[in-house]
Amino acid sequence: MFDPVEKLKEYIRCQSISADSKYKDGMRGAQEFVSGLLGSMGFAVEVVQTDLHPIILAQRGGDPAWPHVIIYGHYDVQPADPLNLWQTPAFEPTIRGNRIYGRGAADNKGPLMVHLAAVGQLLEENPKLPLRLTFLIEGEEEMGSPSFLPFLEKYQDRLKQADFVFLSDTGIPNETQMVITAGLRGIITFEIEAVGPKSDLHSGLHGGVLLNPIQALVDLCATLHTPDGKVNIPGYYDDVLEVEPWEREELKKLGANEADYRKFLGIDSFHTPPGITPFEAVRFFPTLEFNGIGGGYQGEGSKTVIPSRAFVKISCRLVANQDPVKIQALVFKTIQSRAPKGVTLTITEGHSGMPYAVVPPGRSNTPKDQSPVLARAFRATEAAGKEIWGKAPLYLREGGSVPIIGEIKRVLGLDSIMLGLFLPEDNLHAPNESFNLDILKKGIATSKRVLSAIAQP
Amino acid sequence: MFDPVEKLKEYIRCQSISADSKYKDGMRGAQEFVSGLLGSMGFAVEVVQTDLHPIILAQRGGDPAWPHVIIYGHYDVQPADPLNLWQTPAFEPTIRGNRIYGRGAADNKGPLMVHLAAVGQLLEENPKLPLRLTFLIEGEEEMGSPSFLPFLEKYQDRLKQADFVFLSDTGIPNETQMVITAGLRGIITFEIEAVGPKSDLHSGLHGGVLLNPIQALVDLCATLHTPDGKVNIPGYYDDVLEVEPWEREELKKLGANEADYRKFLGIDSFHTPPGITPFEAVRFFPTLEFNGIGGGYQGEGSKTVIPSRAFVKISCRLVANQDPVKIQALVFKTIQSRAPKGVTLTITEGHSGMPYAVVPPGRSNTPKDQSPVLARAFRATEAAGKEIWGKAPLYLREGGSVPIIGEIKRVLGLDSIMLGLFLPEDNLHAPNESFNLDILKKGIATSKRVLSAIAQP
Numbered sequence: 050m051f052d053p054v055e056k057l058k059e060y061i062r063c064q065s066i067s068a069d070s071k072y073k074d075g076m077r078g079a080q081e082f083v084s085g086l087l088g089s090m091g092f093a094v095e096v097v098q099t100d101l102h103p104i105i106l107a108q109r110g111g112d113p114a115w116p117h118v119i120i121y122g123h124y125d126v127q128p129a130d131p132l133n134l135w136q137t138p139a140f141e142p143t144i145r146g147n148r149i150y151g152r153g154a155a156d157n158k159g160p161l162m163v164h165l166a167a168v169g170q171l172l173e174e175n176p177k178l179p180l181r182l183t184f185l186i187e188g189e190e191e192m193g194s195p196s197f198l199p200f201l202e203k204y205q206d207r208l209k210q211a212d213f214v215f216l217s218d219t220g221i222p223n224e225t226q227m228v229i230t231a232g233l234r235g236i237i238t239f240e241i242e243a244v245g246p247k248s249d250l251h252s253g254l255h256g257g258v259l260l261n262p263i264q265a266l267v268d269l270c271a272t273l274h275t276p277d278g279k280v281n282i283p284g285y286y287d288d289v290l291e292v293e294p295w296e297r298e299e300l301k302k303l304g305a306n307e308a309d310y311r312k313f314l315g316i317d318s319f320h321t322p323p324g325i326t327p328f329e330a331v332r333f334f335p336t337l338e339f340n341g342i343g344g345g346y347q348g349e350g351s352k353t354v355i356p357s358r359a360f361v362k363i364s365c366r367l368v369a370n371q372d373p374v375k376i377q378a379l380v381f382k383t384i385q386s387r388a389p390k391g392v393t394l395t396i397t398e399g400h401s402g403m404p405y406a407v408v409p410p411g412r413s414n415t416p417k418d419q420s421p422v423l424a425r426a427f428r429a430t431e432a433a434g435k436e437i438w439g440k441a442p443l444y445l446r447e448g449g450s451v452p453i454i455g456e457i458k459r460v461l462g463l464d465s466i467m468l469g470l471f472l473p474e475d476n477l478h479a480p481n482e483s484f485n486l487d488i489l490k491k492g493i494a495t496s497k498r499v500l501s502a503i504a505q506p
Numbered sequence: 507m508f509d510p511v512e513k514l515k516e517y518i519r520c521q522s523i524s525a526d527s528k529y530k531d532g533m534r535g536a537q538e539f540v541s542g543l544l545g546s547m548g549f550a551v552e553v554v555q556t557d558l559h560p561i562i563l564a565q566r567g568g569d570p571a572w573p574h575v576i577i578y579g580h581y582d583v584q585p586a587d588p589l590n591l592w593q594t595p596a597f598e599p600t601i602r603g604n605r606i607y608g609r610g611a612a613d614n615k616g617p618l619m620v621h622l623a624a625v626g627q628l629l630e631e632n633p634k635l636p637l638r639l640t641f642l643i644e645g646e647e648e649m650g651s652p653s654f655l656p657f658l659e660k661y662q663d664r665l666k667q668a669d670f671v672f673l674s675d676t677g678i679p680n681e682t683q684m685v686i687t688a689g690l691r692g693i694i695t696f697e698i699e700a701v702g703p704k705s706d707l708h709s710g711l712h713g714g715v716l717l718n719p720i721q722a723l724v725d726l727c728a729t730l731h732t733p734d735g736k737v738n739i740p741g742y743y744d745d746v747l748e749v750e751p752w753e754r755e756e757l758k759k760l761g762a763n764e765a766d767y768r769k770f771l772g773i774d775s776f777h778t779p780p781g782i783t784p785f786e787a788v789r790f791f792p793t794l795e796f797n798g799i800g801g802g803y804q805g806e807g808s809k810t811v812i813p814s815r816a817f818v819k820i821s822c823r824l825v826a827n828q829d830p831v832k833i834q835a836l837v838f839k840t841i842q843s844r845a846p847k848g849v850t851l852t853i854t855e856g857h858s859g860m861p862y863a864v865v866p867p868g869r870s871n872t873p874k875d876q877s878p879v880l881a882r883a884f885r886a887t888e889a890a891g892k893e894i895w896g897k898a899p900l901y902l903r904e905g906g907s908v909p910i911i912g913e914i915k916r917v918l919g920l921d922s923i924m925l926g927l928f929l930p931e932d933n934l935h936a937p938n939e940s941f942n943l944d945i946l947k948k949g950i951a952t953s954k955r956v957l958s959a960i961a962q963p
Contacts, residue, residue, distance in 0.1 A: 234710060236710070236810070238808040238810065240808075245773060246771045246772050246773050247771070247772025247773075248772070250771065251906065252793070252795045252797060252821055252823065253691060253693070253823055253904075253905045253906030253907050254788070254904070254905050254906050255771065255788060255905065256788065256793040256795045256821075256823050256905060257778065257784075257787040257788050257791055257792075257793040257823070257905070258767075258771070258776055258777070258778060258784040258787055258788050259771060259773050259776060259777050259784075260735075260777035261795055261796050263727075263796035263798075263799050263818075264727070264731060264795075264796055266724075266799075267723075267724040267727040267728050267796070267799070268728045268731075270720075270721070270724040270728075271724050271725045271727075271728030271729075274721060274725075278717075310715075314703045314704070314707065314712065314715070314716060315703050315704025315705070316702060316703050316704075316716050316848065317848065318847060318848050319715055319716060319848075320715070320716050320717035320847075320848045321714065321715060327714075327715040327716075330714040330715055331711070331712060331713065331714050331715050334714055335714075336709070336713040336714040338709045338713045338718055338721075338810075338812055339718050339720035339721055339724070339801075339802065340709060340802050340803050340808060340809060340810055340811050340812070340813075341720075341801065341802030341803035341804050341809070341811075341813070342720050342723075342724070342799055342800065342801050342802060342816060343799065343800050343801075343804045344796075344798065344799050344800075345796065345797050345798035345799060345819065346797050346798035346819060347798050347800045350856065351695040351697075351797060351819055351821060351856045351857065352797060352798070352819075353693070353695065353795075353797055353821045354797050354798075355795055355797070356797075356798070359799060361720075362802065362803060362804075362808055362809075364709055364713075364808060364810045366709065366710055366713050366714070390775060390777075391773065391774065391775050391776075391777045399807065399808045400808065447710075447711070448710045448711050448712065448713060448714070449708065449710030449711050450710050
């Protein structure tokens with residue numbers, strides 16, 4: 050069997066930055082690394098071409114009566130800049146303490162290695178393991194997975210026969226608490242531009258005559274929240290479900306501390322609707338956030354100009370049962386209805402993604418038609434958590450978005466078991482990204498335990 | 507006598523950009539050009555050193571009974587970039603049609619040449635002209651005149667004996683309408699920064715928990731105006747004087763057309779308080795304008811971040827009788843009182859300048875103690891307008907600010923007669939700046955006529 054740490058080093062050395070065409074050699078290297086490893090493990094590997102970066106589809110067939118698990122991951126990474134902030138070069142994997150440093154170590158090369166090593170070991174131990182497996186490893190996750198949805202639609206007949214999707218692309222609060230991610234928020238993004246005079250104007254010669262586009266924009270933006278911290282769009286919360294008592298219970302078990310969280314964020318006070326803790330707010334409620342605003346003079350000192358235009362970039366995080374298409378229509382309509390006279394407003398739609406939530410077996414709101422294999426997989430994951438991590442895993446939703454999980458549910462009808470493996474200190478998307486080698490070990494053991502529990506003739 | 511057009515060409519060739527230390531040779535060239543010309547006209551020229559660029563103080567003394575006029579101007583110019591937008595190089599004066607092109611042609615080299623040529627011709631025609639003259643030509647006007655106030659204070663004993671200041675650094679609406687600028691707006695500038703979390707945050711992982719600094723800022727900024735277009739700061743208008751009927755009459759005579767103005771600005775509608783025309787708004791009322799706003803992600807597409815900070819740059823234009831110090835205190839206090847909980851607001855003070863207004867003789871609000879020389883100068887300027895421009899000049903306020911005029915009034919107690927000479931098409935501060943040679947001629951004739959009318963034994 051291969052050494053997962055050595056293999057992970059080899060994998061990290063591939064400079065697989067999907068968003069930058071200068072790194073196409075690194076992208077090919079990472080793709081060939083994963084394809085080669087899966088091939089050496091006996092998988093039938095297809096490299097499915099897309100408009101941009103190919104998707105690796107590797108299958109281990111078997112008796113149609115065997116359970117069938119899809120393992121998802123991605124071989125692309127974020128850009129590594131600012132390079133000068135790295136202690137050791139981003140693409141030279143380096144071990145310091147119990148961590149391996151390098152771009153992609155955590156997102157997603159380490160966690161994918163967890164599942165590759167688990168499957169490799171299982172198949173070495175039992176070449177006749179009664180389990181069908183499909184690895185689905187894409188190369189555009191860090192770009193919003195533009196080729197993934199068309200791929201899903203094209204290959205749905207082969208894929209929808211699976212029982213569920215197994216993946217690690219979410220987090221855990223600390224080294225001892227295993228988490229099964231029970232939900233992800235969806236997202237819509239858009240930009241509003243307010244255009245006023247045909248060019249920037251002298252604020253002395255013309256000030257007081259016309260509506261300044263920055264003023265139009267701040268007036269509009271100020272209407273988008275209520276003073277108590279809710280989103281002020283009629284109908285915005287209509288499809289938000291009541292939080293189930295079991296989910297609140299799970300969250301309580303996390304034992305998160307508000308003072309610690311405030312300190313981590315560096316703020317004096319939270320800003321959540323009445324009666325809602327920050328830990329609930331980020332998991333169970335939708336948001337409307339201003340991600341960027343700009344207009345006029347931004348340099349040092351002052352320039353007394355009335356700008357011709359101003360813009361704001363907004364993202365809305367959505368929770369389970371909210372439909373991004375419906376919410377986007379609602380938000381755009383409300384904004385247009387509040388458009389101030391005197392400027393031209395243009396709303397430009399960005400990317401969007403479905404929210405997602407899954408309910409484990411035995412809860413008040415578990416779907417009646419939950420498949421026995423999925424239910425068994427949840428039970429096995431819970432058992433593996435207790436055994437390997439020393440305490441019961443928590444089912445927690447996460448505030449972030451992994452839009453492909455919702456798309457997999459929508460197109461293939463499959464749920465996902467998300468085994469959290471990122472620690473807060475892993476520095477995802479930042480300099481000095483790293484992955485904890487103890488988590489790597491525990492992850493491999495957990496994945497093996499789950500997959501072998503599902504494997505049944 | 508020198509040829510003013512040839513001399514103006516020579517003057518424009520001096521690359522006198524005060525804000526850029528690479529141009530110190532050009533600054534010295536322009537200073538020496540003006541000093542030399544004044545010396546050749548018989549003036550006693552002092553080059554007063556300052557922390558940055560010297561001030562030219564050139565005097566023609568005489569009988570203390572003679573009237574004494576200070577002529578103000580500046581020898582520095584704006585930077586010339588973007589250079590690629592100039593049809594001919596910025597510092598190679600070029601005549602096309604009845605215009606001379608080059609950086610500084612209008613602001614302020616052409617208008618200063620008007621007064622230099624007028625004085626030169628007058629003194630050649632009558633070397634014994636019973637008039638004391640002081641040229642005060644600074645080199646930091648385009649930088650906000652930082653050395654000018656200390657200079658005024660230091661030299662006040664010599665300067666305050668003058669009767670009034672004569673200058674051309676304001677505009678006219680067209681080639682046939684002479685304007686005596688009756689007022690200028692004052693200004694305060696400042697920046698507000700809202701700081702929230704200690705670093706930018708992932709809008710998924712933490713969105714919904716804290717007050718986004720952009721939201722804090724737009725909520726605050728939206729409180730600064732009323733829906734009907736007024737500034738929403740208690741007490742802001744307390745010191746604004748009623749507009750005198752004669753001023754409204756003058757403005758009516760301008761015959762400005764709202765549709766033309768809208769077209770010029772490229773807007774569909776004006777935004778002025780009820781009952782106030784745009785032409786009144788820009789001259790008689792204070793403003794609060796957003797000159798720039800920024801925070802978070804400003805690039806293409808989206809980045810789903812909650813920014814750590816956001817800022818807005820604001821300038822307030824003030825009208826006569828408003829005190830910049832008092833208004834600034836009022837504005838800062840109001841903003842602090844509206845500071846949202848959850849972010850830290852910092853207000854940084856920028857530059858400021860006094861508003862200014864002067865009332866010509868014979869009006870309802872003419873000061874009882876107006877000096878006979880100033881009154882005679884106004885009458886002479888009116889007569890020169892009628893004679894040389896073919897119709898009566900208009901007394902119009904301007905929306906812009908020339909803060910040194912208010913400072914001269916405050917420190918020296920002197921009023922200014924501002925002979926407007928810029929046309930809207932002169933492209934001040936922009937590429938292809940030019941000055942109309944017919945205006946140059948009419949300006950020289952007007953200045954001569956005014957100065958000779960004042961000259962009295």
